[in-house]
Amino acid sequence: MTGTPSPRRSVLYMPGANERALEKARSLPTDALILDLEDSVAPDAKKEARDRVAAAAASGEYGHREVTIRVNAPGTPWHADDLRAAAEAGPDAVVVPKVDSPETVTAVVAALEAAGAQDRTAVWAMVETPAAMFEARRIAAADPRLTVLVMGTNDLAKELHAEHVPGREPLLTALSMALLAARATGKVILDGVYNDVQDLAGFEAECVQARQLGFDGKTLIHPRQLEPCNRVFAPAQAEVERSRRIIEAFDQATSQGRGVVTVDGRMIENLHVEEARRVLALAAAVEGR
Template identity: 50%
Template structure:
């Protein structure tokens, strides 16, 4: 949400979201950039976001505002700085270096929204080992603009890139969030797109309207059926007679150790959700 919208920020503190992203970039007109920066600073210092992570999307270093954004916000208490228009590993290193001296826990998130970035996903992802880089956010609008592609409900033009982004993120231990759905009044379309993102393996989805929060949570939260199966797999592998086995039968289905890992992940996710919403 625009960082100069105090009313929206106040509402954000009450939403059942995991992350609040305050935007200084695309959602803010040039003449309002400095006001947005002050709004982000005030929100970060005021706090009150509870369990929600606070992320601030700054302007790029190649703009008149980017360097000042980073200098002002690096120590404001946000959980992460989100940077736009990354096209190469060198871009990530520039932002990492610009954050020298910031608290060690401050994360660096990058938008994946340029043709250059999707061609260098592995190289960019590899920097997670040596920089603050910890998460990617897909930017379908800028990507479509650069590619001159059409945005259709099935996202056919960028589907291969979405899959590659998830694969590269997993290879390098990054969190990866699906991009926004512009049709915030069409919740059926939003839910279908969120389901698609979950099928690809995204950790979640970025949103542009409070109405999208509940359907997003419904898609990305484990269902009761998923949790029942997961617990059955965990319990079955814990039985003495299954000790040391790599594959067993659970409720008439074959379960391998890879399913055990996934089951534990789902149960842990459900526990985190329950704690956050308690």
């Protein structure tokens, strides 16, 4: 779980009970997959879905796509068996819903390691309640195996008694709290889903908002959402070109002993160079897909 992280612009939920969906996911242009054992699977189908998802995650047939398994929440009858199956399957990550405290993270990590989970298998924590927002920093810092926070905006809105409205004003405080926690602890953070799969204009607007806020990518519920999501969360060509100019100008100024440099009429400092390097690294990773 070291090195340059993969792009996580688009992270698509796939229902674990649907064999056809799991097969289709092998060819979809998504950065990562969440093979779901929770909300999309009926109680009487949990065991069959678990076996199918574990086999899919262990198959090695998903190419560059990061493959994760979303287990059922702690406290449910299926949680412990899901963790054992996931540990054996060896996915890139285990996605844990309803994480309200750092103790939940440490318990999950302990269970995975007791079941023989590989070092490469990370934990992604879903934060989707008011309690999780207030504990977000401690959750994110709970264990090195935790690498990603995932917003559960549907559950969060339900808990808040908030309406789903354009611009998401009722959720902005919670989104910002989780973002602060992720950045304070060096974790990746993914935005929640957009429910209306027919409204691509509204979906793209929410992607733009999420990127402007600082999210690394977005979780999705339908393949038709992939194109706008990948496009919005990838650096635009103009952004890439400006990043190159910033680095070149700063390097030249440094070599000449100058401490001040301007690019496109704006003063450039170390912080701008660091951001430019991040942009170029992300662009290179996306280009390699």
